[in-house]
Amino acid sequence: MSHRAHDYRFLIQRWRAVARAAGLPLRKLATTAQHDLYYLRTKCLTASGGIYISAGIHGDEPAATEALITWAEKNVRRLHRLPLLLLPCLNPCGLINNTRVNEDGLDLNRLFHRDDQPVVSAVKQLVAPHQFAAAMMLHEDYDAQGLYLYDVARAKPYWGEALLNAARPHIAIEPRTRIDGRKIAGGIYRRRLDRRRFERMGYPEAVWFHFNHAERSLTIESPSEFALEQRVAAQVAVIEESVRLATM
Numbered sequence: 001m002s003h004r005a006h007d008y009r010f011l012i013q014r015w016r017a018v019a020r021a022a023g024l025p026l027r028k029l030a031t032t033a034q035h036d037l038y039y040l041r042t043k044c045l046t047a048s049g050g051i052y053i054s055a056g057i058h059g060d061e062p063a064a065t066e067a068l069i070t071w072a073e074k075n076v077r078r079l080h081r082l083p084l085l086l087l088p089c090l091n092p093c094g095l096i097n098n099t100r101v102n103e104d105g106l107d108l109n110r111l112f113h114r115d116d117q118p119v120v121s122a123v124k125q126l127v128a129p130h131q132f133a134a135a136m137m138l139h140e141d142y143d144a145q146g147l148y149l150y151d152v153a154r155a156k157p158y159w160g161e162a163l164l165n166a167a168r169p170h171i172a173i174e175p176r177t178r179i180d181g182r183k184i185a186g187g188i189y190r191r192r193l194d195r196r197r198f199e200r201m202g203y204p205e206a207v208w209f210h211f212n213h214a215e216r217s218l219t220i221e222s223p224s225e226f227a228l229e230q231r232v233a234a235q236v237a238v239i240e241e242s243v244r245l246a247t248m
């Protein structure tokens with residue numbers, strides 16, 4: 001396990017190695033003042049179906065970026081056969097500085113309703129032709145006492161239970177029944193989304209995907225006070241299970 005979870009250059013080196021070994025291009029998504037951002041899209045991803053997975057929009061949640069690259073490294077030989085669009089890190093500056101916000105002090109995960117943020121705009125442009133079977137947003141929560149997720153779906157079956165079960169050998173399911181004042185059961189927060197609420201608070205990536213580009217939108221939250229190895233293993237298991245469900 002790498003102890004360099006906040007080393008963006010090293011993270012991208014690993015992604016370059018994965019892309020090379022998989023015979024896929026690692027393409028530039030956007031450029032900020034200090035960093036280039038990348039994405040990896042497999043050739044068998046079509047306009048409908050497949051999975052979008054993004055990590056690192058919050059830089060102080062390092063198990064997310066670490067899990068996505070770890071999963072990709074483990075699956076390098078079959079990557080080209082899976083319908084995937086992978087976003088390794090949406091906030092490099094935040095990752096390096098261990099902050100939720102980006103270099104401009106902005107939480108990109110509240111700005112998906114706007115078109116004046118280069119990274120957000122680049123993601124929107126990239127996914128414009130797609131309707132994914134699932135969009136997966138990898139996050140962490142420092143108040144969490146176990147693994148939990150937000151599961152918003154327009155299509156059944158729901159995936160939340162299967163994803164948590166897959167991760168259970170590594171991290172138990174969140175025991176709390178309320179998170180940020182909202183009710184949660186068995187580690188799953190599942191409710192119809194109210195557009196007006198997000199118009200007030202700003203659109204998170206997951207909500208924007210739900211309304212525009214995904215049959216299922218899943219936000220995974222691992223407990224960031226737990227050991228990094230455990231959090232990464234749990235998130236890797238979630239990614240693996242989502243890929244299994246999308247390609248069944």
Ligand SMILES: [Zn+2]
Pocket residue numbers: 058061139140
């Ligand atoms: Zn987060």
